[in-house]
Amino acid sequence: MKPIQFRANITGTGKYLPEKVLSNQDIEKLVDTSDEWIQTRTGIRERRIVKNGQATAEMSTNAIIQLLEKRDISAEEIDAIIVATITPDMMFPSTAAIIQSNIKAKNAWGYDLSSACSGFLFGMQSGAALISSGQCKKVIVVGADTMSSILNFEDRNTCILFGDGAGAVLLEPSEEYGVIDSELRVDGSGGEYLKMDAGGSRLPASHHTVDNKQHFVYQDGKSVFKHAVKGMADISYQVASRNNLMGSDIDLFIPHQANKRIIDAAAKKLGLSDSQVMINIDRFANTTAATLPICLAEADEENMLSLGDNVILSAFGAGFSWGAMYIKWGLPAYA
Numbered sequence: 432m433k434p435i436q437f438r439a440n441i442t443g444t445g446k447y448l449p450e451k452v453l454s455n456q457d458i459e460k461l462v463d464t465s466d467e468w469i470q471t472r473t474g475i476r477e478r479r480i481v482k483n484g485q486a487t488a489e490m491s492t493n494a495i496i497q498l499l500e501k502r503d504i505s506a507e508e509i510d511a512i513i514v515a516t517i518t519p520d521m522m523f524p525s526t527a528a529i530i531q532s533n534i535k536a537k538n539a540w541g542y543d544l545s546s547a548c549s550g551f552l553f554g555m556q557s558g559a560a561l562i563s564s565g566q567c568k569k570v571i572v573v574g575a576d577t578m579s580s581i582l583n584f585e586d587r588n589t590c591i592l593f594g595d596g597a598g599a600v601l602l603e604p605s606e607e608y609g610v611i612d613s614e615l616r617v618d619g620s621g622g623e624y625l626k627m628d629a630g631g632s633r634l635p636a637s638h639h640t641v642d643n644k645q646h647f648v649y650q651d652g653k654s655v656f657k658h659a660v661k662g663m664a665d666i667s668y669q670v671a672s673r674n675n676l677m678g679s680d681i682d683l684f685i686p687h688q689a690n691k692r693i694i695d696a697a698a699k700k701l702g703l704s705d706s707q708v709m710i711n712i713d714r715f716a717n718t719t720a721a722t723l724p725i726c727l728a729e730a731d732e733e734n735m736l737s738l739g740d741n742v743i744l745s746a747f748g749a750g751f752s753w754g755a756m757y758i759k760w761g762l763p764a765y766a
């Protein structure tokens with residue numbers, strides 16, 4: 432008899448967005464920009480920002496608590512916690528360990544994973560492997576970033592683009608639903624275009640690095656834009672087409688939310704109408720690793736998905752790193 436190959440099915444979602452809203456009008460008071468410029472070039476209207484002292488582990492904990500309450504399961508049932516983030520609470524211990532303690536998941540192990548805007552997709556791939564190998568029964572994959580902690584609010588090229596937030600999904604085995612296919616890529620030659628120079632082992636924090644503003648996001652927007660448009664559109668098309676999904680076969684396309692124009696290019700290549708594309712960039716901006724799980728949690732809450740729907744997730748980010756994943760949705764729409 433052929434052994435059953437389990438898929439990793441998303442059986443729960445949760446999200447947390449800080450209460451504080453930072454609108455484009457608020458940013459107009461900080462740098463030389465305008466609401467009109469930001470909206471037409473990016474699609475962003477506002478973003479959420481943590482209050483003083485709030486950070487990645489706390490936002491993630493809130494997202495997971497929401498997930499566990501929705502599913503009515505105890506944290507003790509969790510086998511592993513994978514946290515995708517580029518803004519961990521600290522260099523070590525891992526944010527996963529802090530979260531494990533916060534939620535009292537006493538039977539869980541876990542780790543952090545750093546791949547910027549593609550981090551959640553990469554975490555999903557790792558979590559799915561733990562499930563389909565039979566090593567774990569319940570894995571939580573978190574995407575969370577406190578981008579405001581590494582933004583220079585005097586740099587109009589970057590500070591308009593990002594926001595804070597956290598999202599989480601629960602993966603469990605299923606014979607029918609879950610992750611069907613994925614394609615993931617890294618090209619480190621793109622590293623110079625989007626990075627934070629200091630604070631690591633090559634350039635530890637010093638008066639010099641602080642004076643030179645090297646603990647902030649640096650981005651060559653034009654170069655990243657060019658690579659992101661092609662990278663996200665091509666890889667989404669590749670995963671969709673090899674699974675015979677085109678146009679109306681895709682129930683929901685959930686792209687990373689970095690720029691509405693990048694999303695539109697990918698949606699066009701897949702032959703999608705607006706109603707098939709998840710958009711929340713207008714309210715939350717680019718929340719880096721948190722974007723995809725926040726989108727998933729919103730789609731779940733708002734009954735945008737039904738059992739068996741074809742979902743394509745897609746992301747592009749620093750590294751460069753990018754990818755796409757095909758999921759057969761395995762949660763019934765709420766009554």
Ligand code: COA
Pocket residue numbers: 463464465468469472473548587588591625652653655656659689690693717747748749
């Ligand atoms: N407000 C007003 N003007 C701004 C501005 C702002 N916030 N930011 C940049 N500008 C200016 C630039 O200085 C430039 O002026 P110049 O021509 O006098 O030099 C002009 O606007 C045009 O800049 P350009 O870079 O061509 O704009 P753009 O249309 O490419 O949009 C980004 C800029 C950053 C929005 C866009 O490049 C982008 O989205 N890049 C990718 C972002 C991304 O995906 N990042 C994360 C990867 S996940």
